[in-house]
Amino acid sequence: MVVEQVVRDPAGVVIEASVAALTAVCPGCGTAASRVHGRYQRRLRDGPLAGMPATIRLTVRRFVCDAAGCPRRTFVEQVPGLTTPHARYSPPLRSALTAIAVALAGRAGARLAEGLGMVVGRDTLLNLLRGLAEPQPGEVEILGIDDFALRRGQVYGTVLLDMRIHRPVDVLPGRDAEPVADWLRAHAGVRIVCRDRAGAYADGVRTGAPEATQVADRWHIWHNLGEAVDKTVAAHHACVRAAAAAQVATPSAAPEPASRPESAVVEEPDTEPVGERDVCGRERRLVVRTRERYAAVQQLVTEGHSLNQICQQLRLDRGTVRRFARATSVEELLVKATNRTGKLDGYLDHLQARFHQGITDAVVLHAELRQRGFTGSVQTVRRFVHPLRGSAPRPNLASSPVGS
Numbered sequence: 001m002v003v004e005q006v007v008r009d010p011a012g013v014v015i016e017a018s019v020a021a022l023t024a025v026c027p028g029c030g031t032a033a034s035r036v037h038g039r040y041q042r043r044l045r046d047g048p049l050a051g052m053p054a055t056i057r058l059t060v061r062r063f064v065c066d067a068a069g070c071p072r073r074t075f076v077e078q079v080p081g082l083t084t085p086h087a088r089y090s091p092p093l094r095s096a097l098t099a100i101a102v103a104l105a106g107r108a109g110a111r112l113a114e115g116l117g118m119v120v121g122r123d124t125l126l127n128l129l130r131g132l133a134e135p136q137p138g139e140v141e142i143l144g145i146d147d148f149a150l151r152r153g154q155v156y157g158t159v160l161l162d163m164r165i166h167r168p169v170d171v172l173p174g175r176d177a178e179p180v181a182d183w184l185r186a187h188a189g190v191r192i193v194c195r196d197r198a199g200a201y202a203d204g205v206r207t208g209a210p211e212a213t214q215v216a217d218r219w220h221i222w223h224n225l226g227e228a229v230d231k232t233v234a235a236h237h238a239c240v241r242a243a244a245a246a247q248v249a250t251p252s253a254a255p256e257p258a259s260r261p262e263s264a265v266v267e268e269p270d271t272e273p274v275g276e277r278d279v280c281g282r283e284r285r286l287v288v289r290t291r292e293r294y295a296a297v298q299q300l301v302t303e304g305h306s307l308n309q310i311c312q313q314l315r316l317d318r319g320t321v322r323r324f325a326r327a328t329s330v331e332e333l334l335v336k337a338t339n340r341t342g343k344l345d346g347y348l349d350h351l352q353a354r355f356h357q358g359i360t361d362a363v364v365l366h367a368e369l370r371q372r373g374f375t376g377s378v379q380t381v382r383r384f385v386h387p388l389r390g391s392a393p394r395p396n397l398a399s400s401p402v403g404s
Contacts, residue, residue, distance in 0.1 A: 012053035012117075015046075024063050024077035029070040033063040037074050044083065046090045048117025056090070058083065093118065098132065101125040140169060140187060144217065145195040145205075147175040153318050158201075163194055177204035184208025196220040234335045235328075290333050297324040343376040344384060351384060360385055 005016035023032045044056040060083075062076050082090055089097065097120055100109045106122035113120045144161035158172040158180065172179040181204040184190055190209050194217045195201045205214055233240070293314070300310045310321045327333050344351070347369050354365060362382035366374070369381065 012055060013049045015054065015056045017056055018059040019077055019079060026065040026070060026072060026075055028072035029067045031065060031067040033065050035064045035066065037062040037064045044090050045088060045093055047093045047096060051117045053117055053119050097125060098128045101129040105129060139189045141189060142192045142194065143190045145180065145193060145201050176200050177207065180204030181208035197224065235332050287334060291330055294324050294330040294333060297321055301325050343380050347374055355385060
């Protein structure tokens with residue numbers, strides 16, 4: 001290749017060049033051809049020159065192949081290491097952009113390439129990334145299996161990882177046992193399988209690689225342990241509250257003997273969780289609705305209906321139906337529903353005392369709470385006093401100044 005001229009313009013560096021060879025090798029038959037059919041100019045982007053984008057305007061020739069029996073009549077000469085058929089990037093620039101695409105892909109990769117003097121669009125980087133050949137997994141000794149959601153609640157997949165290098169090796173459709181077993185049969189040599197506690201994956205490993213050792217991964221063990229502890233504490237939330245209240249009531253009392261550590265639980269075994277009834281003594285609508293839904297879901301589960309059928313019949317979300325179906329008792333659900341923290345926590349005693357004194361106006365009560373550090377809106381206070389308005393006398397605002 002002969003460089004004829006180098007021009008610098010605002011867009012970068014432009015290099016005018018041509019091919020110096022007198023002949024070119026036909027890619028169809030390998031015969032050297034010397035008869036020129038025509039010429040045209042190719043624009044190739046090359047790696048940056050002194051930090052500026054570089055463009056090569058290369059004049060190439062189209063040769064005529066005179067070999068008998070050659071399927072090609074004409075062909076364009078190529079410069080080794082610089083041009084490839086139909087390419088607009090030189091091989092060095094293409095390799096650099098491909099490395100950036102693998103590391104950063106779209107917008108982030110385009111920003112980095114521009115800073116390095118290689119102007120490229122995000123779509124071009126994604127096309128380079130899609131054009132890479134998929135790496136074939138080698139021999140995997142320690143295999144990791146886990147599921148992921150393509151569309152949560154509806155479409156799932158299974159990802160397989162090489163736990164030695166912590167890289168994914170394959171993705172399987174669904175999260176059933178058959179695809180896992182087929183993959184293990186096709187890839188012998190797996191000695192250890194690290195998986196979650198799903199029964200389908202356990203069956204797939206036993207079928208496809210019966211000699212492999214199955215272990216539960218650390219994250220799922222801790223996650224399942226946390227769920228079990230949370231469920232146990234939630235089921236005995238009323239007992240914990242009763243014990244804490246008894247300890248606060250008698251702070252100077254000596255600790256009880258070790259033979260009676262659960263006296264508070266024995267004295268009040270039927271204590272309801274705080275929050276199941278409103279200030280009027282009636283069951284809250286949330287409690288009534290939870291009991292009704294739990295009874296309906298459990299009845300349909302007993303009759304053999306699937307979760308999807310229950311969702312359609314009761315018009316509930318699948319996650320709600322799953323939570324009600326897996327609950328061991330309705331108290332487990334009520335504890336979580338009625339012991340949520342709210343903005344009025346810490347101000348309920350003051351509100352109830354003022355309400356019994358006849359102050360039922362939400363604006364007045366809200367102003368008093370603001371002086372005590374309350375940051376909520378007046379609508380929050382209004383929702384608290386609204387159920388009690390019918391049975392309480394209207395306050396005399398003149399005799400009840402703000403902050404009294």
